[in-house]
Amino acid sequence: MFVSIDNTPRDYAWGSRSAIAEYLGREASGGPEAELWLGAHPGSPAKVTGADPETAPDLVALIAQDPAAVLGERIAALGPRLPFLLKVLAADAPLSLQAHPTPEQARAGYARENADGIPLDGWNRNYKDEFHKPELIVAVSDRFDALCGFRSPEEIEALTLLLAEADVAATRAEGGQQGAIDLLRGRLQGPDGLRSTVEWLLRDGRGGDTGQVAWIVERVAHLSGSDAALASPHAAAYATVTDLARHYPGDPGLVISLFLNRVTLRRGEALYLPAGNIHAYLQGLGIELMAASDNVLRGGLTPKHIDVDELVDVLDFRPLPVPFLAPIETMPGVSTYRPDVDDFELHRVDVGPGAATVAITGPAIVLSVAGTLHVSGAVSDTDVPAGGAAFATPDEAELTFTGTGVAWVATTGSGYARD
Template sequence: MFVAIRNSPRDYAWGSITEIAGFLGAAPSGGPEAELWLGAHPGSPARIADPAQAGGASDLAEWIAADPEAALGTELGDRARLPFLLKLLAAGGPLSLQAHPTSAQARAGFAREEADGVPIDAYDRNYKDEFHKPELIVAVSDDFDALSGFRPLGEVREILEILRAADASDAAPAPGALDLLEQHLEAGLADTVEWLLRDGRGEDTGQAVWVVERVVRLARSREAQESAYADSFATVVDLSGAYPGDPGIVISLLLNRVRLRRGEALYLAAGNIHAYLRGLGIELMAASDNVLRGGLTPKHIDVAELLDVLDFTPIAPPRLEPEQPSPGVRTFRPDVPDFVLHRVEPGAGESSVELDGPAIVLVEGAPVALAGERSRADVERGQAVYVTPDERRVVVRGDGVAWIATVGREASAG
């Protein structure tokens, strides 16, 4: 069964004014539109257009709770939970620096906060559920900018040398700030991040604030703006405008600055510190709301818990190359069973995707016709449908692009 679903974009302040409306073919609301959630997450479950298709349920969460076997199939129905959440994300400005826990960390953290009696909606609550939250983002806009993972240490040293050259040519040199930063870097990335966050926030701020101010000044220099790391220094300047004085500004220089072109993807595993900066993307993640923040935000930052969750191993930008199993199909398959994303563009012919469980299809650009083993549906630009697992496959025809989110084989096998 193909069940039409819809939702309203969430109006977080960092959202774009036009990007989601443009994708949907709708008139802009006039305010920021940040994320369109398509899934059963209780924070914003997708609404069912025709409740009669779902036993009278008004949204996916209600339907799954009432009839998990029909909505999820026999493999997932006993858990009564859709393991993934599909989002259309539009960043008009930078999101907070953040990381997500492993499954074991999430279970332990959730149990600990439950035992301590921390209200689920408390300002300082870290764990809203017992699940991990790996994420996949695929660029839909021509460019999508992000920070993701700690840079190789050689790059960090090169950036520090550029800052020293800029400081030496400054009208008022202050090498002490860079000396202080280097001392912490020599002690390790974890020491540096902890010092910046503890010393650079709140009322009792210390020397980290001076370092942030100095790095922002030097990032505007000719040496920085004409260097091989010009994009990273430009990001420092941009972040200082959005979050003046925030220690996350300096942390950004420790991270990979990534630019995705349309159709390129990043996979953010547990422990990866990241922030989306600008652009429109399809985001697919495990259905969780566990976020440990690390700067660029007025929200709560639990430094100790963040340090436990973060993976400080330097890496290259964690791009995920798609498989191309058949003409018109590109499959993004991360190393977790919770989700798989297919981008299907059939062109003049037809393309098909085999399903291992339920799926959600979001259509981009132009209408498509969908067919499974039991039913069919015509889906317009910007519309979405939930696909029950008894369809077993989705055949796509038409001029549009079908983004198909579904579960991995291990998840469907339980």
């Protein structure tokens, strides 16, 4: 069965006013359009178009009518819930620094906060459900900028050393008081230095009598345009701090951003962000696919609640390579992004002049972004116009695309179909 679906973009303040509309060939709303959600997440379930609104107004209601038929028996027995959420994301300003828990952390945190009586919509609630939230982002704009994961200790030492040298020179010239950057470097070089420093910044760095964050950011601003900074391999890190400070003045995340990898994706390049990887999307248009969860531990660049204890327990402080995920050509015209989780995988389908086929082992969502495409499955078929979307049930088994255009197909990984 194929069902046409649609939704209204979420109007978060950081969203672009034009990027999603232009990408999908729609009329812009005039306000910020940050994320178009295509899935069955209760926060904004996709609307089922052309159906009786009293019986199946959205995907949540459609699944509830017959979970085994809509999701497949294996997934229905586990939930029933659609395990993934497909988004078109358009960032015109930086999002918050954040990380997501493992399945074990999510289950334990959800049970603990329920036992503590914290309302699901409470301002201090971390765990809205029992599920992990790994994420995949694919750039569809010419560039997509992000922060993700911690740099190596050697890189952090080099960029803070240059900052300290600039601080000494500036302090002598201005007759000011030196100390914040020395304190920062001292903490970084102590036992469990990175964790200790992140915790200190989030607890004590914002203000009070010390104002350590403001002092460090001021020194970064002085340094970022200098010959020494521009000649260093860390010029982008310093520039990122000054850019972020325009949006989040005084926020501890400004200093934490120095410790993170600064990444620019080109069109078609992707990041896969597993549990514990601290990250923030800065600017750009992307296709995002994630496990369907609301569990977010924030770590700065936000006025929202930050649970420092829980965050540092969830964060992976190891210096790891930037988690690029290269697509593989699974068949002609089909590029597949396949992370190491069963919750989801993503296919980019270039259709024309011949047919292109995607095998599915669970439910799927098709989003056409160029051209009207005809999609045939094992039991039915449908047309998906440019900017339109359709939900496919698992019994369609294999989706064959004809016409001319481009589609994104989100579905579960093959492991989800196994007992």
